[in-house]
Amino acid sequence: MKTTFILKSTAIVFITMTSTASAENYNANHFFAERHSMVRGPYVDFAKRVAEETNGEVNFTVFSAGSLLPPAASLQGVRDGVAQVTYHAGTYTPSELPIANLVGDMAFYNTDPLVMAFASTEFGLTNPEQLAEWKANGVVYGGGYSTSEYFMQCNTSIQTIEDIKGKRLRMAGGAWSRFAEYVQAVPLSIPSSEMYTGLDAGSLDCAVAAADALDSFSLKDVVTHMNTLAIGNYYAGFEWGYNAAFWQSLSPENRRVLFNQMAYYLGQHRVEFDKDVEAAVQSAKEGGMIVVEADDTLKNALAAFVAADEAVLIANAKERGVTDPAAIIASFKALVDKWDVLLAKVDTKDVEALAALARSEIYDKIDEATYGLD
Known part of the structure; x- marks a missing residue:
């Protein structure tokens, strides 16, 4: 009851604010602190680069450390338009995201975080069952992530x-x-x-x-x-999930800007995360x-x-309504194995090389004119 009330209250404040604010000002939400590698690059710097590349047409105000939405409310918050883009940890919403949690629970299959970040991103952008799950929750999936081990x-x-x-x-x-x-x-x-x-x-x-x-x-x-x-x-959920109405309001050119920047920060955050761990x-x-x-x-x-x-993963997924979890697991494993090979061929500390690979193998294959619009 408390969470629902707070969320609705925040939504009312947000609607009131946007009625007088510029239509080009949008909210970006993350519940980690701004100094965290998954925020300072993929949200703070990302917002600056998106504003520059869209000539000011897309301006994100970044809210970190749960200042806009608490962790458990991020999925509902982006669906309802409290945020236009958010990070979401999938284990907070197992009933709403059974497929995302199924693949997220496969964290022991390959413990290379770079591989899992890229594989989960390609899966989230291309798997038909996963795409249907995002759509049912009012989210346009933008890209994934992975913590270090x-x-x-x-x-x-x-x-x-x-x-x-x-x-x-x-x-x-x-x-x-x-x-x-x-x-x-x-x-x-x-x-x-x-x-x-x-x-x-x-x-x-x-x-x-x-x-x-x-x-x-x-x-x-x-x-x-x-x-x-x-x-x-950990990589369950998404690093960037967009409000559907917001995404659909963007021009194809601006959606491509977002694709390109997510490709860059998909690799950048992994490099920075590992540096933070070492330090x-x-x-x-x-x-x-x-x-x-x-x-x-x-x-x-x-x-x-x-x-x-x-076997437990499969049983749990079936209880949550996933029709063929074994097939989904096989599909995800194939992507993990693919990225294990691809990433072995590049300098995994070279952000530009990682970004180029993310674009050529994932984002350049997504049509900005149609993705997320159906």
Whole structure:
């Protein structure tokens, strides 16, 4: 009830504001802080470049850190026009986005975040079932993303299967929570903004997240040990999802500008994200954090979980109304394998090379005159 009321109130304010504001001023929403790599490039710099390339016809005002929409409301907010473009973490809306969550839960199939960012983007822009799901939710999908690998960042040392039993782990839901249960840990699905408090107060033993959180969420102040077992990476939902009416109001030329800029920042954010991880880990180590490796019992447990979990993915998707989840999984795996090969041929730290590949293999194949208009 509270969330609905707040969202409607925000929408009323937004409608009132836009009645007197220029039609070329639009809202861009992200719930991470502005300094985060998924905001400062793909939203703050993106907005500046879009304004320049459209000669001022498309101007985004960027709202970060949940200042416009809380995380769970971003999908509804972009559908209703509170924001014209938003980031959305798919696990907040499993019932509305069962296909997006199905592929998002395949985070253990390939833990290379660059591969998953590009594969999920191509899937979101081209798969017919996924496109129908976006449309049913009033969203025009623009492009995806991926965090860096998730690691256990803890206030205790975890190296073995025995160490992890009974530990309270902040998880991103879905497959991550199932993995925690598989190794007899306790999964807690809490927002990233609450990781610090949980570790500091002792209600969490570990935050399982990308290691840039050591800096961006100040976890280095409360984390004593980090285990480098790669527990997937997060890419569910979308980095850019557009309000349908807004998208349809744009000229084809301006839609192409958005395509080109999303192609650039798809690669740029991955390069910057990994730089942030490297810097955050180094700073935390200098502050006394100990980096530990998982032993074979923990590595083998993760491998056994991954092998068994695909059947759970399929069953969950069917319960949410997905007709043929096995076919969708096969389609997504094919794209992941494709991008694993393509990205091995380029310098993965060269943003321009990554952007060129994103354009030639994905965005240049999308027709700006028709995409998102039906």
